[in-house]
Amino acid sequence: MSVASGQRRTWIVLGASSSVGRAFSRQAAAGGSDVILAGRDTDDLQRTAADVALRANCRADVVYFDAESTKDHAKFVDDCMRRGGPMDVFLLFGAMPEQQAIDQDFALALQTIGVNYVGAVSVLSRLVPHLEAQGGGRVVVLSSVAGDRGRLKNYVYGSAKGALNLYLQGLRARLARSNVSVTTVKAGFLDTDMSYGMPGLFLVAPPEACAKACLELSAKGREVAYFPRFWWAIMTIIKSIPERIFKRLSI
Amino acid sequence: MKAKELEITGWGRFPRAKSLALRPEKPAAAAAAVRARPAGGLVAHGGGRSYGDAALNDNGHVLLTRRLDRILAFDPERAELVCEPGLTVTELQDFLIPRGFMLPAVPGTGFATIGGAVANDVHGKNHDRHGSIGDHLRWFELLTADGDFRRAGPEDDPALFAATIGGVGLTGVLITLCIGLLPAPSNAVRVTEMRADNLDHFLRLLTQYRERATYSVGWIDVLARGERFGRGILEIAEPAAESVPVRAGRRVRVPLDMPGFILNRWSIGAMNACYFHRIPALGRDRVVPLGQFFHPLDRVLDWNRMYGRAGFHQFQCVVPDAQAETGIRRLLEAVGESRAGSFLAVLKTMGGAGKGYLSFPMRGFTLALDFPARPGVRELMAALEAITLEHGGRIYLAKDSCLSPDGFARMYPALPELRNVLSRVDPQGVFESDLARRLHIRGDQP
Numbered sequence: 172m173s174v175a176s177g178q179r180r181t182w183i184v185l186g187a188s189s190s191v192g193r194a195f196s197r198q199a200a201a202g203g204s205d206v207i208l209a210g211r212d213t214d215d216l217q218r219t220a221a222d223v224a225l226r227a228n229c230r231a232d233v234v235y236f237d238a239e240s241t242k243d244h245a246k247f248v249d250d251c252m253r254r255g256g257p258m259d260v261f262l263l264f265g266a267m268p269e270q271q272a273i274d275q276d277f278a279l280a281l282q283t284i285g286v287n288y289v290g291a292v293s294v295l296s297r298l299v300p301h302l303e304a305q306g307g308g309r310v311v312v313l314s315s316v317a318g319d320r321g322r323l324k325n326y327v328y329g330s331a332k333g334a335l336n337l338y339l340q341g342l343r344a345r346l347a348r349s350n351v352s353v354t355t356v357k358a359g360f361l362d363t364d365m366s367y368g369m370p371g372l373f374l375v376a377p378p379e380a381c382a383k384a385c386l387e388l389s390a391k392g393r394e395v396a397y398f399p400r401f402w403w404a405i406m407t408i409i410k411s412i413p414e415r416i417f418k419r420l421s422i
Numbered sequence: 423m424k425a426k427e428l429e430i431t432g433w434g435r436f437p438r439a440k441s442l443a444l445r446p447e448k449p450a451a452a453a454a455a456v457r458a459r460p461a462g463g464l465v466a467h468g469g470g471r472s473y474g475d476a477a478l479n480d481n482g483h484v485l486l487t488r489r490l491d492r493i494l495a496f497d498p499e500r501a502e503l504v505c506e507p508g509l510t511v512t513e514l515q516d517f518l519i520p521r522g523f524m525l526p527a528v529p530g531t532g533f534a535t536i537g538g539a540v541a542n543d544v545h546g547k548n549h550d551r552h553g554s555i556g557d558h559l560r561w562f563e564l565l566t567a568d569g570d571f572r573r574a575g576p577e578d579d580p581a582l583f584a585a586t587i588g589g590v591g592l593t594g595v596l597i598t599l600c601i602g603l604l605p606a607p608s609n610a611v612r613v614t615e616m617r618a619d620n621l622d623h624f625l626r627l628l629t630q631y632r633e634r635a636t637y638s639v640g641w642i643d644v645l646a647r648g649e650r651f652g653r654g655i656l657e658i659a660e661p662a663a664e665s666v667p668v669r670a671g672r673r674v675r676v677p678l679d680m681p682g683f684i685l686n687r688w689s690i691g692a693m694n695a696c697y698f699h700r701i702p703a704l705g706r707d708r709v710v711p712l713g714q715f716f717h718p719l720d721r722v723l724d725w726n727r728m729y730g731r732a733g734f735h736q737f738q739c740v741v742p743d744a745q746a747e748t749g750i751r752r753l754l755e756a757v758g759e760s761r762a763g764s765f766l767a768v769l770k771t772m773g774g775a776g777k778g779y780l781s782f783p784m785r786g787f788t789l790a791l792d793f794p795a796r797p798g799v800r801e802l803m804a805a806l807e808a809i810t811l812e813h814g815g816r817i818y819l820a821k822d823s824c825l826s827p828d829g830f831a832r833m834y835p836a837l838p839e840l841r842n843v844l845s846r847v848d849p850q851g852v853f854e855s856d857l858a859r860r861l862h863i864r865g866d867q868p
């Protein structure tokens with residue numbers, strides 16, 4: 172990878188309002204990058220930008236981004252690129268409505284797919300030409316173990332994450348030709364706003380640790396990894412259960 | 423807003439409260455949580471380092487502030503910092519010290535949040551010289567019961583300002599704070615420690631150094647008797663000119679609740695004696711990094727578990743100068759007679775009154791003790807309360823779980839002013855805590 176070149180780089184953080192996004196922005200800036208914080212609540216993201224810039228003495232910009240309004244993504248990417256310099260991408264936005272709510276309202280199913288999958292494909296496909304032109308860089312996507320197998324409890328969300336993971340496999344092959352790495356991080360339980368207060372979670376990982384793993388895994392150019400790592404073992408077991416039996420389980 | 427059912431305690435692990443905990447990550451989410459009128463009321467909960475029930479709300483809601491943790495502005499020219507309330511003292515010091523500044527008042531634990539520090543108007547070892555944190559607060563934005571943000575400062579709604587400093591979370595949730603800073607010429611202080619042979623000697627030394635030294639704090643051996651009664655170590659310090667390398671310093675953790683009997687009169691007596699004799703008779707002098715100087719106990723995580731599952735009580739009072747000699751003597755005698763033993767006993771001077779209606783500081787001497795929660799301790803606490811009152815002193819709410827409503831009202835004469843503000847900004851009592859109920863702070867309870 173040509174990431175080590177002397178020029179100052181910028182991480183585009185898509186979903187910067189999440190606690191993982193906040194932690195990642197701080198860590199990336201501490202590592203010597205600038206950041207673009209992309210998200211919907213730009214007023215609040217200004218507070219994060221101030222924090223990141225002050226701590227690391229770097230440039231931190233805020234750009235409005237709504238994953239669902241795909242028609243604006245081309246302009247969004249242009250706005251980011253106008254800053255100049257080489258870019259890396261951390262994509263972590265996502266939405267997980269309750270499966271029961273989705274069952275009762277198809278609009279929610281569309282939204283779940285629209286944010287987690289369509290929105291990701293939309294923005295990434297607009298970023299790709301720029302990354303290719305850079306001839307190097309990193310893309311990290313915070314995805315979910317839920318994409319490994321469809322489960323009773325959250326299969327619409329899971330299917331969107333699963334589709335995203337497949338998309339990233341292909342994107343990885345494409346971008347490898349331009350020296351751009353694509354890292355898929357399949358997260359287990361994270362101690363974030365999304366899962367806060369949900370029953371039945373165990374070994375919930377702090378957002379700072381997740382952010383650190385995302386940075387480190389992508390620095391190593393890893394393709395696919397679980398975070399925390401033991402989820403690899405859990406998912407190996409879950410994936411090995413025959414469908415005949417799995418359909419009766421309520422996990 | 424999503425909530426999580428938690429059993430929460432203060433640092434003393436007594437009392438315990440079952441609450442629904444909200445954890446907003448941005449001010450707008452905190453405001454939405456308040457507007458939703460949480461059942462059973464709401465109180466902010468920062469680092470959970472107050473000892474008693476100030477940050478608890480049994481059968482109601484608490485709002486965890488740790489995720490509101492952003493630094494918003496830092497201005498070296500004006501020596502000020504603007505930040506969110508959930509940053510801890512250590513996090514802020516780690517940001518400030520390399521930039522040549524530090525917080526003006528630093529409590530004994532770096533795990534306290536800056537919001538919690540203001541809500542208790544905390545003081546450090548430099549109170550005589552620099553006052554408490556409220557003295558350096560320039561303005562704040564407060565999330566009030568109506569779900570709106572109000573700005574206040576010494577000129578801008580001064581009553582709300584005074585009600586919120588030391589206001590134990592009852593006026594609302596601090597969302598943004600602007601704090602004046604002190605210069606930090608280095609990351610270290612030069613510390614001198616000396617023995618005080620008995621109480622008279624101790625009080626004399628404290629009086630002598632309160633004007634002269636930037637920092638001064640005394641540690642007292644509560645179990646010493648006879649002519650050693652009131653002996654201890656006085657520590658004074660000045661900012662060091664040069665920085666020292668700071669080693670990451672391993673933290674150790676108390677992994678489980680120790681059986682209650684481990685801390686008894688004899689084990690504590692032995693530890694106290696070791697502590698005393700550690701300092702050579704002629705004193706000693708060394709350079710110590712600020713973090714270690716301010717927060718010696720933070721190296722041992724969860725040290726409160728030393729006291730066993732039942733928890734412990736902390737007692738801290740301040741007695742005005744004129745009454746200090748008899749007051750401190752009587753307090754120590756009462757502790758000695760009760761044979762309760764106190765592991766940590768701190769004696770230091772305070773410079774003057776704080777800016778808040780419920781600010782703890784007043785010019786005088788402050789004594790802090792802790793006692794394992796065992797039979798007989800409540801009686802002792804009541805006795806200490808009576809002695810404090812008799813000598814015109816007051817008890818620190820940040821440490822308290824035993825004070826009586828009547829004693830409280832007598833110790834805090836500006837209580838009616840606070841009540842006025844509360845009836846203006848929170849007429850329906852959205853902000854509630856176990857401490858507020860226990861002490862009848864709002865005044866409308868039986």
Ligand SMILES: Cc1cc2nc3c(=O)[nH]c(=O)nc-3n(C[C@H](O)[C@H](O)[C@H](O)COP(=O)(O)OP(=O)(O)OC[C@H]3O[C@@H](n4cnc5c(N)ncnc54)[C@H](O)[C@@H]3O)c2cc1C
Pocket residue numbers: 432433465466467468469470471472473476477487507508528529530531533534535536537538539540541542543544545546547589590591592594595596597719820821
């Ligand atoms: C080892 C140790 C040493 C200590 N040494 C000192 C000392 O030297 N000097 C001293 O003064 N104190 C000392 N303390 C006490 C401690 O500094 C105070 O209790 C402080 O308030 C703790 O802050 P916190 O964030 O943990 O607050 P919490 O305990 O979580 O809350 C304390 C109060 O602040 C309120 N609060 C918290 N956040 C907010 C907010 N954002 N807006 C409004 N209200 C809020 C809560 O509602 C509650 O009433 C010490 C405590 C310990 C454990």
Ligand SMILES: NC(=O)c1ccc[n+]([C@@H]2O[C@H](COP(=O)([O-])OP(=O)(O)OC[C@H]3O[C@@H](n4cnc5c(N)ncnc54)[C@H](OP(=O)(O)O)[C@@H]3O)[C@@H](O)[C@H]2O)c1
Pocket residue numbers: 186187188189190191192210211212236237238239263264265266267286313314315316357358359360361362363364365366
């Ligand atoms: N929490 C877990 O246990 C867990 C487990 C596995 C994977 N994950 C994944 O981890 C990622 C980060 O989530 P999180 O746990 O940190 O939860 P979170 O705090 O809810 O963060 C979700 C992020 O997605 C953003 N977002 C949602 N809809 C959007 C839209 N339409 N346009 C733009 N941004 C949008 C949110 O922005 P707003 O602030 O504007 O809403 C927020 O920044 C998600 O992809 C999630 O699926 C989480």
